Amino acid sequence: MDRKTIDLWVGIFMLMGIAALLWLSLRVGNLGEDRPSSTYSVEAKFTNIGGLKAKAPVKSAGVLVGRVSDIKFDNDKFQAVVILTVDGRYSFPKDTSASILTSGLLGEVYIGLEPGADEKKLTNGDKVTLTQSAVVLERLIGQFMFGKAAEGDTTAAKK
Amino acid sequence: MTAAAIKFGEFVDAERVGNTPTAARHSQTSATGSIHCATPAETGMVNVKMKHIAVAHATLRQQKPTHTILSSTPSQSFVEIDNVDFSYGKRAILKGISLKVPKGRVVAIMGGSGCGKTTLLRLIGGQLAPSKGMVRVDGQDIASLDRDGMYAMRRKMGMLFQFGALFTDMTVFDNIAFQLREHTTLPADMIRDLVLMKLNAVGLRGTAKLFPAELSGGMARRVALARAVALDPMLIMYDEPFAGLDPISLSVVGQTIRKLNNALGATSIVVTHDIVESMQIVDYLYFISDGRIVGQGTPDEIRHSEEPFVKQFVHAELDGPVPFHYPAGDFGEQLGLVPTLPASRTQS
Amino acid sequence: MINAIRNLGVRGINALWRGGSMARFFMLILANSGMSFRRFRLTIREIYFAGVMSLVIIMVSGLFIGMVVGLQGFETLQHYGAEETMGVLVALSLVRELGPVVTALLFASRAGSAITAEIGLMKATEQLKAMDMMAIDPMARVVAPRFWAGAISMPVLAALFSSMGIFGGYLVATLLVGIDSGVFWSNLHAAVDFRYDVLNGFVKSVVFGVAISIIATFEGFDADPTAEGVARATTRTVVTSALTVLLLDLILTGFMLRGD
Missing domain, CATH: 3.40.50.300 (P-loop containing nucleotide triphosphate hydrolases)
Incomplete structure (x- = not known):
């Protein structure tokens, strides 16, 4: 086998490999997703985060504006502390509320930001005070059943 | 033309290098060359080539500075094996071999x-080491x-x-x-x-x-x-x-x-x-x-x-100190022709 | 019964001993790797034989496996009305598992066995001894370039395998099942993470490449210098590589999935 042919083929081989890796990283994976050049972190406390995990999306009006960077537990107030890293291009009023939502019935859990009307904006290290915890399906069903039962009781009592 | 000039340049360069003890080898390697490629048809080219090759040889020799042929006389032995034993595991292969190979x-x-x-x-x-004795090549103990x-x-x-x-x-x-x-x-x-x-x-x-x-x-x-x-x-x-x-x-x-x-x-x-x-x-x-x-x-x-x-x-004789037969018992006995120990043969 | 246990003991000790020799062999390769990089041409030549020659089998297998996973996934997913996430299923299973593992198995049988046979044959015909007599260390000249070629080729092949597989899944999804190509890609793009999926898969393929290359070169170097010995060494390369790859995959997956 000629030396030049070998060189050529190995060159093509390596190029193909690099192209495949790039394609996997950028097109298939999320490496190419435009990483925000600047971010700021805000803190939000929830009584229950349900199935929320680190790296879960933070959305506002359905648009991805950031990600959950960390989840901790506050042992004084017995609450979950969620750190949200928000893209620096977007700014939100101080009185923005955060709620834990689910896309679809069984879909992924994410945090939705609902902007308020304050003139001041959220900055790095701020706390989001208005929060709404995750809706836990079991509890919801339990409440519903309990409500039904109670309803039944009252109707029975009325009779 | 330029190529020849460059080669000539190399040659001149190496001539200077050749002004060392290796120059003694020079004439000898040239002799090698004449044995190898004395095709009269190419004489003109050969002359250039010969120098060219002599340069190469000089360079080769240059890379082995430890050796010069001047230092040794023909009677000196180049390889010396002194009372060497060698065995693979328990099987002894060489037992007290001594020999000399003159230069x-x-x-x-x-x-x-x-x-x-x-x-x-x-x-x-030096791919194997002797269990006993010494192997010396060009005056150096191989095992060391x-x-x-x-x-x-x-x-x-x-x-x-x-x-x-x-x-x-x-x-x-x-x-x-x-x-x-x-x-x-x-x-x-x-x-x-x-x-x-x-x-x-x-x-x-x-x-x-x-x-x-x-x-x-x-x-x-x-x-x-x-x-x-x-x-x-x-x-x-x-x-x-x-x-x-x-x-x-x-x-x-x-x-x-x-x-x-x-x-x-x-x-x-x-x-x-x-x-x-x-x-x-x-x-x-x-x-x-x-x-x-x-x-x-x-x-x-x-x-x-x-x-x-x-x-x-x-003289390629069939039998002598090297026996024709690998050591074995009596052939007749093995064939059962000589009933020396009939009891040992059980019939089944 | 006692004999069976004794037999097991012998085999266990043997395996351990071979493992130790292999580790030592690996160190020797590393110590003698200078030439493989200083004279990279040596390694390029081996990349040609190990990598380029495996290209066709790897790419065709990748395409077919991607298509099969796509079809099977569709069968199951449609029961839940989630056939649109078919791309995610194909991409994740390929990038995380099938890509590195199947490529490694194919690579071991295609290139690993060839490396073992070649080195074994060189040993059987005294070429390695001759090289050693010429004051050229066969570890540096023969073994190390083949090792590095294997270690370099394997991740490249795995990446190509996964890419072809995803492409195969895409073909099935758009042409056979009728999923919109935009939906296919956006689902896939949202679900595959670079760090946890692509990079982990890449790490796996590097580890497998190193493991197979060590095994293949070791078995060749260690082969009995006879035709039968080389044949047995070649078989051992394929079997040992396959088992090692699967075991390593289990261990690596365990580490990678932890805490996620």
Whole structure:
């Protein structure tokens, strides 16, 4: 086998490999997703985060504006502390509320930001005070059943 | 024209380098050259080439500064084996072997199959270490060398392996160029000239582009021979160079061994069991049997030797000190013809 | 019974001993790797034989496996009305598992066995001894370039395998099942993470490549210098590589999935 042919083929081989890796990283994976050049972190406390995990999306009006960077537990107030890293291009009023939502019935859990009307904006290290915890399906069903039962009781009592 | 000028420049440069003890080798290598490629038709070119090749040789020699031929007289022994024992596990192969190979000579080590001849070469090459005794090559104790020292020593050696051991994934040309490329920084065109010269010396310049698999046994052996002398070694070892060759190839290989030794001023050790061919080309013979040296002498002395083993070997007698039969019990008894112990045979 | 246990003991000790020799062999390769990079041409030549020659089998297998996973995934997913996430299923299973593992198995049988046979044959025909006599270390000249070629080729092949597989899944999804190609890609893009999926898969393929290359070169170097010995060494390369790859995959997956 000629030396030049070998060189050529190995060159093509390596190029193909690099192209495949790039394609996997950028097109298939999320490496190419435009990483925000600047971010700021805000803190939000929830009584229950349900199935929320680190790296879960933070959305506002359905648009991805950031990600959950960390989840901790506050042992004084017995609450979950969620750190949200928000893209620096977007700014939100101080009185923005955060709620834990689910896309679809069984879909992924994410945090939705609902902007308020304050003139001041959220900055790095701020706390989001208005929060709404995750809706836990079991509890919801339990409440519903309990409500039904109670309803039944009252109707029975009325009779 | 420019190419020639550049080559000439190199030559002038190397002439200065050649003004060292290696200059003594110079005339000798030129002699090699004239043996190898004295084709009168190319005389004009050859003259340029000769200088060119002499440069290459000078460069090669330059890389082995430890050696100069001036320092030694022909009587000095290049290889010295002193009371060496060797065993594979519990099986003793060599028992107290002592022999000397004088510088510039061709020495044959003869013996039946499996008597430890190849082992002896491995000991000289440092691929095996003796259990007892000392192997000295060019005045240095082989066992005392570290890896680098050993490799430096091996660059002075060339070895022809039993079945050639040519690199099957390379052409004949690349096989011979292999050591030149690995061990020297010579430019490609100089390597080409050297390789063609070596190939010409064994008469196989035409096979340069072939692969070893395309060669006949005899040709492969000659290519391996050319490869063994690629670096102009001081010591050339041949492991069964005649095995499995037809009579013509056999005498070609034999003559080439002798010629190369003379031309290179090298020392050769030929391990073989081919008595007829080796008698014609060697200066001295050693006979090994059962791990011991049982006879030695010049070809003339050997021819008239009364030593029983040597006599049996030289005259190819069927029985003698080397028995025809492998040790076994009585044949008649084994066949059951002699009912010495009838009780031991149970019928079932 | 006692004999069976004794037999097991012998085999266990043997395996341990071979493992130790292999580790030592690996160290030797690393110590003798200078030439493989200083004279990269040696390695390039081996990449040609190990990598380029495996290209066709790897790419065709990748395409077919991607298509099969796509079809099977569709069969199951449509029961839940989630056939649009088929791309996610194909991509994740390929990038995380099938890509590195199947490529490694194919690579071991295609290139690993060839490396073992070649080195074994060189040993059997005394080429390695001849090289050693020429003051050239076969570890540096023969073994190390083949090792590095294997270690370099394997991740490249695995990446190509996964890419072809995803492409195969895409073909099935758009042409056979009728999923919109935009939906296919956006689902896939949202679900595959670079760090946890692509990079982990890449790490796996590097580890497998190193493991197979060690095994292949070791078995060749260690082979009995006979035709039968080389044949047995070649078989051992394929079997040992396959088992090692699967075991390593289990261990690596365990580490990679932890805490996620």
